[in-house]
Amino acid sequence: MFYAYILYYVLGFVMIPGIILGIWAQMKVYTTFNEYAKVETKHGKTAAQVARYMLDGAGCVDTKIARIRGELTDNFNPQTNTISLSDSVYDQNSISAIGVTAHEIGHVFQHKDNYVPIKIRNILVPIINFAGLIVWPLIIVGLILEFTNAFVGSDILVYIGLGIYGLDILFCLITLPIELNASKRAYKMLLATGELDEEEALNAKKVLNAAAWTYVAALLTSILSLLRLLLFLFALRGGDN
Ligand SMILES: [Zn+2]
Numbered sequence: 001m002f003y004a005y006i007l008y009y010v011l012g013f014v015m016i017p018g019i020i021l022g023i024w025a026q027m028k029v030y031t032t033f034n035e036y037a038k039v040e041t042k043h044g045k046t047a048a049q050v051a052r053y054m055l056d057g058a059g060c061v062d063t064k065i066a067r068i069r070g071e072l073t074d075n076f077n078p079q080t081n082t083i084s085l086s087d088s089v090y091d092q093n094s095i096s097a098i099g100v101t102a103h104e105i106g107h108v109f110q111h112k113d114n115y116v117p118i119k120i121r122n123i124l125v126p127i128i129n130f131a132g133l134i135v136w137p138l139i140i141v142g143l144i145l146e147f148t149n150a151f152v153g154s155d156i157l158v159y160i161g162l163g164i165y166g167l168d169i170l171f172c173l174i175t176l177p178i179e180l181n182a183s184k185r186a187y188k189m190l191l192a193t194g195e196l197d198e199e200e201a202l203n204a205k206k207v208l209n210a211a212a213w214t215y216v217a218a219l220l221t222s223i224l225s226l227l228r229l230l231l232f233l234f235a236l237r238g239g240d241n
Pocket of ligand 1 (some may be wrong): 103104107179182
């Protein structure tokens with residue numbers, strides 16, 4: 001089993017492109033966000049004010065707006081119907097703050113419109129949470145059974161393990177269009193409501209596009225994780241299977 005551990009560790013090199021893209025995307029998000037966090041909007045309203053105005057305008061009077069700690073922790077929770085805006089967004093009137101806020105409102109409208117990818121993701125979430133708990137025990141039990149020949153057809157456990165990794169890829173694949181769509185809605189909304197003028201909206205879009213790269217990095221990482229596992233299983237079996 002020690003050999004297997006070393007082998008899996010060594011195969012980590014497969015993950016390098018995903019790690020590099022992930023770090024690059026994070027840096028891009030922070031630098032772009034910080035750049036436009038220094039630029040105040042002509043309108044001058046705070047993000048929380050803009051959010052209330054946009055939500056009420058669309059009839060989402062029940063959607064709450066809360067403040068949350070941390071950086072870039074902004075999110076929409078459909079269970080509590082609450083938009084949480086972080087400290088560098090909530091009471092700020094920067095291009096970045098308004099852009100991020102409009103993106104979260106985009107998520108509110110996705111739920112309101114019964115946007116199909118959201119529905120698919122909602123079905124996937126509990127399955128993936130459960131799968132995440134059992135993936136490694138399954139693969140290990142599958143391999144032990146296979147090596148000890150204790151159970152003919154134990155391959156099935158390994159394949160279930162691989163299937164679970166496939167689910168993760170599916171989740172990342174469905175998240176990407178959801179995030180891009182929320183940003184697209186944000187851009188249109190900002191222009192339509194006149195909260196930002198064209199130049200400001202384009203800059204807000206730069207902040208949101210940078211954030212989208214983190215989801216591309218997550219997708220690449222999930223694909224490479226599966227590749228790493230496939231190589232691991234292939235090498236462990238001496239490639240004779
Ligand atoms: Zn989002």
